[in-house]
Amino acid sequence: MDSQILIQNFLNALQWGSFYALIALGYTLVYGVLLLINFAHGDIFMVGAYLGFFFAIVLTGNSLIHLPLWIVFIMTVVLSMIATSFVGVTLERVAYRPLRRKGTNRLYVVITALMCGLILENGNLAVFGASRRSFPELIEKTIYSFGGITISNIKIMVIVTAFVAFIVLEMIIRKTRIGMAMRAISYDRVAVPLMGIPVDRIIVFTFVLGSSMAALAGVLFVTAYPVLEPYMGATIGWKAFIAAVVGGIGEIRGAFVGGFLLGFIEIFVAAFFPSTLRDLIAFSVLLVLLSVKPTGLFGFSRSTKI
Amino acid sequence: MLEIKNLYANYGAIEALHGVSLYVDQGEMVALLGANGAGKSTTLMSIMRLPPPEAPLIKQGSIFFNQVNLLNVPPHVVVAEHGIALVPEGRRIFGNLTVFENLTIATYARKDKNQIALDYDAVFDLFPRLNDRKKQRADTLSGGEQQMLAMGRAFMCGASFILLDEPSMGLAPFLMQELFKALKQLNENGVTIFVVEQNANIALKYAHRAYVMETGRIVLEGKSHELVNNPEIRKAYLGA
Numbered sequence: 001m002d003s004q005i006l007i008q009n010f011l012n013a014l015q016w017g018s019f020y021a022l023i024a025l026g027y028t029l030v031y032g033v034l035l036l037i038n039f040a041h042g043d044i045f046m047v048g049a050y051l052g053f054f055f056a057i058v059l060t061g062n063s064l065i066h067l068p069l070w071i072v073f074i075m076t077v078v079l080s081m082i083a084t085s086f087v088g089v090t091l092e093r094v095a096y097r098p099l100r101r102k103g104t105n106r107l108y109v110v111i112t113a114l115m116c117g118l119i120l121e122n123g124n125l126a127v128f129g130a131s132r133r134s135f136p137e138l139i140e141k142t143i144y145s146f147g148g149i150t151i152s153n154i155k156i157m158v159i160v161t162a163f164v165a166f167i168v169l170e171m172i173i174r175k176t177r178i179g180m181a182m183r184a185i186s187y188d189r190v191a192v193p194l195m196g197i198p199v200d201r202i203i204v205f206t207f208v209l210g211s212s213m214a215a216l217a218g219v220l221f222v223t224a225y226p227v228l229e230p231y232m233g234a235t236i237g238w239k240a241f242i243a244a245v246v247g248g249i250g251e252i253r254g255a256f257v258g259g260f261l262l263g264f265i266e267i268f269v270a271a272f273f274p275s276t277l278r279d280l281i282a283f284s285v286l287l288v289l290l291s292v293k294p295t296g297l298f299g300f301s302r303s304t305k306i
Numbered sequence: 307m308l309e310i311k312n313l314y315a316n317y318g319a320i321e322a323l324h325g326v327s328l329y330v331d332q333g334e335m336v337a338l339l340g341a342n343g344a345g346k347s348t349t350l351m352s353i354m355r356l357p358p359p360e361a362p363l364i365k366q367g368s369i370f371f372n373q374v375n376l377l378n379v380p381p382h383v384v385v386a387e388h389g390i391a392l393v394p395e396g397r398r399i400f401g402n403l404t405v406f407e408n409l410t411i412a413t414y415a416r417k418d419k420n421q422i423a424l425d426y427d428a429v430f431d432l433f434p435r436l437n438d439r440k441k442q443r444a445d446t447l448s449g450g451e452q453q454m455l456a457m458g459r460a461f462m463c464g465a466s467f468i469l470l471d472e473p474s475m476g477l478a479p480f481l482m483q484e485l486f487k488a489l490k491q492l493n494e495n496g497v498t499i500f501v502v503e504q505n506a507n508i509a510l511k512y513a514h515r516a517y518v519m520e521t522g523r524i525v526l527e528g529k530s531h532e533l534v535n536n537p538e539i540r541k542a543y544l545g546a
Contacts, residue, residue, distance in 0.1 A: 180411045184400040190356055191398040196386035196415035196463055 004148045009271045010264075015155045015224065017263020018162035022217035023240035024247065024255035025169060026210030032186045032250040033206045034100075037110050040091055040117035041214060042237010047087050047120055048215030049135075049222045049232065050128075052080035056136050073138040077219050081212035088211025089204050091116050097200070117237075124230040135226035158220050165216060166256050169209065173252060178205055186250060246286050248299025257297060262286070307332045307467065307498055308353070313367035315352050322348040322362060324522040330467075335490065335499040337509035337530070339543060340519035346502040347395060349519070350471050354381050354392045371467075386415035391465035395472050397456040401445030405436055408444050408455055412462035421464070428495075429458040432488050450481040457485070461492065468492070470501040474508060486512045506543035510534050518543070 023045050030038040059065070059072045067075070095116050099109050142153045173179040181202045185192050192199050221236075222228055239262060247258025262282065269281045290296070308330040315323040322345045330336045338346050348362045353369055353376060355361040369376045371388055384390050391412075400408050409429060413422050430437040433454040439447060444455060453473055460468050470489070474482040482505065490512050493499050503509040510516055510530045518526040518539065526539065533539050 177411060177414050180403060180407050181414060183402055184411055187400045187402045188398055190360055191394065191400070193356065193381040194354070194385060194392050194394065194398075194463075195412045195459070196382050197411070198380075198382045 005271070008149050009267050011149070011151050011155065011159075013264040013267035014159045014260070015263075016267055017260035018158050019217050019221050019236065019259075020240045020243045020262050021162055021256045021259025022165060022213050022220075023237060024244035024259040025166070025213045025252055027241050027244040028247070028249050028252055028255035029169075029182075029206050029210045029213075031244070032252070033182050033203060034096075035106060035186075036096065037113065037241070037249075038210070039110065039113040039237075039241070040120060041210065042233040042235075042240065043117040043120040044084060044088055044091075044211050044233070045214040045218045045221075045237060045240075046124065046230065046233030048080050048084040048211070048218030049228055050124065050218075051083045051087075051215065052076050052219035052222065053133060053135055053228055055079045055083075056138060060136055060138070069138050069140075073223075076138065077216060080219050081215040084215035084218070085208040085211045087120075088207040088214075092204060092207045097203075117233075121230050121234065128230070130230065133228045135222040135228060137226065139223060154224050158224060161216065161220060165213060166252075169213070169252060172209070178202065182206060242283070242286060246289055246296055248296030251296070251298040254296050254298035261297075307334075307372060308500065309368075309370045310349070310352075311368045311370075313349070313352060313369065314365040315348055315362040315367075316365060317348055317362045322522055323352070325367070326519070326522070326524055328517050328524060328527070330498060330500050332498055333493075333496065334515065335493040335501070335513045337506075337513035337516040338500065338502045338519060339504070339506045339509060339516055342504065343521075344519040345522040346504075346519055347471055348522075350392070350469055350500075350502050353469060354384055354390065356381055382415070385463050385465070389464060389466040391460035391463040391468050393453075393456045393460045393468065393470040393473060395475070397452045399444045399447075399452050399455050399459065401443065403444055404441055405444055405447070405455055406440045408459050409436075409462045412459045413464070416464050418464070422462075425462055425464070429461055432491060433458055450477055450485070453477060453481075453485055454488070457488065457492075461497070465497065467498045467500070470499070470503075472502060472504060474503060474505045482508050506539070507545075510544075 023041065026041050026044070027038060030036055030041070056072065056076045059067065059075060095112050096109055099112060139154060139157070143150050144152070173182060181192060181197050184195070185199060185202055189199065192202070240259060243258035243262040244255045245258070246261060247254030247256070265282045265285050266278055270278045273281060310326060310328050313323050313326040326345070326349055338349060340346050351360060352362055352364055364377060371390065374388065376384060376388070379388070400411065403411065409426065416422055435451055436454055436458055439451065444452065447455060457470070457473070473485055477485070486508055489499055489501070501509060501513065510533055513530050515529055516527070516533055517524050518533070526533065526536070528536070534544070
């Protein structure tokens with residue numbers, strides 16, 4: 001295998017890992033604050049893609065406003081992030097918060113999250129039908145090639161966006177008071193209101209961050225692979241969750257690194273072996289990793305708090 | 307400033323308070339004394355009602371702070387809008403945050419930037435050791451330093467009234483003295499203080515007044531220097 005193919009696969013893996021990383025961030029944020037595995041998160045990714053599709057169609061398909069396509073793209077991303085945040089926060093308000101208020105065992109909340117995901121999938125199926133839809137081409141694809149290595153403008157954009165999003169998130173968590181509050185909740189939720197902090201508002205903010213990252217991933221994904229279908233969030237959501245666990249769930253660096261790790265393993269396995277073996281080998285590697293370090297790469301064992 | 311009237315409260319199935327009445331005036335430092343299980347913490351936690359299981363269930367009575375009934379006010383509002391802060395039992399500092407972040411997080415609801423800057427200075431004046439350890443993770447602090455941090459954090463909430471639950475617990479005697487001196491200093495700077503304490507010796511040394519609780523009732527109250535000389539108190543609480 002020569003270096004050209006290696007670099008080509010490296011670039012592909014960076015893009016593929018970007019999607020996992022962005023979705024894994026949402027899992028890890030919610031887990032860090034609530035110790036809740038939000039199994040509806042993969043479907044939030046799907047909702048983000050569909051809402052992006054909706055906004056893209058509305059913005060391009062009407063005769064009233066004519067905007068340059070790159071502006072339409074940016075508006076699509078931003079509007080989808082905002083609208084998807086509302087969906088994520090609605091789940092928290094309608095499904096998770098009432099259970100939390102009653103002091104329900106966390107297991108029931110996780111099951112509720114699973115059901116919320118199924119409701120989103122099947123709700124979508126009921127409203128839009130099973131047929132696939134194709135995302136409009138908002139960014140004209142340009143392919144640059146350097147000595148046999150090719151990279152598209154979309155690929156560059158996906159990778160750069162993932163890194164920027166991670167840095168912004170890291171800044172929020174590390175430097176702002178609301179970020180400190182998020183970390184404080186994961187350590188001792190009872191003491192947080194003693195600081196004059198409304199815990200529910202911090203939780204809502206956490207869902208806003210997580211859902212908007214999923215929406216960002218969703219719109220980028222359908223920009224790169226322009227097919228939408230109601231179950232598109234299921235597999236990728238599960239995989240991103242595993243990436244978050246491998247990275248050390250609750251740690252946002254872990255989610256980011258875990259996402260890329262999974263991307264790299266998948267792409268390189270597919271490059272060397274028949275692609276039908278991809279997931280088998282990828283998950284076997286992750287299983288070995290977890291059995292060596294059960295808390296994940298960046299994780300630490302935490303005492304269970306009730 | 308604070309006035310509790312005829313308070314009855316349950317802790318789970320236990321009837322913890324049977325008609326507690328007490329008051330704390332502005333500028334005072336008042337202690338609430340009594341043995342383990344007398345209902346001291348329950349009284350305190352009735353003012354700042356954290357989510358269950360921490361919070362006692364109030365059956366009857368009232369808690370007024372500056373003429374506002376606190377009975378249905380959630381704790382973050384008690385802190386942010388009424389200026390009452392609690393230093394909880396066991397300190398409950400955020401171990402995964404640095405010392406400085408622990409102080410900063412307490413300013414979450416505050417907008418008075420200039421005063422916040424002055425308050426950091428005041429905390430570091432009072433506890434220079436916190437300044438030395440500003441960037442350290444809070445769970446690396448010793449017990450005494452954690453108690454200082456918990457007090458500094460309460461002050462950073464912008465509180466004019468600070469409640470403390472057993473601040474001396476688990477500390478060496480010289481550290482207790484240091485902490486109560488710091489409390490006195492805060493009090494002299496205008497912060498009203500209400501402290502629940504098992505260690506009557508030290509509490510009566512620094513507080514203006516004190517209440518003594520037994521099995522959910524206030525059984526004695528008075529100025530500290532009077533209580534110190536009260537033969538019953540000397541026998542039951544001062545080990546003399």
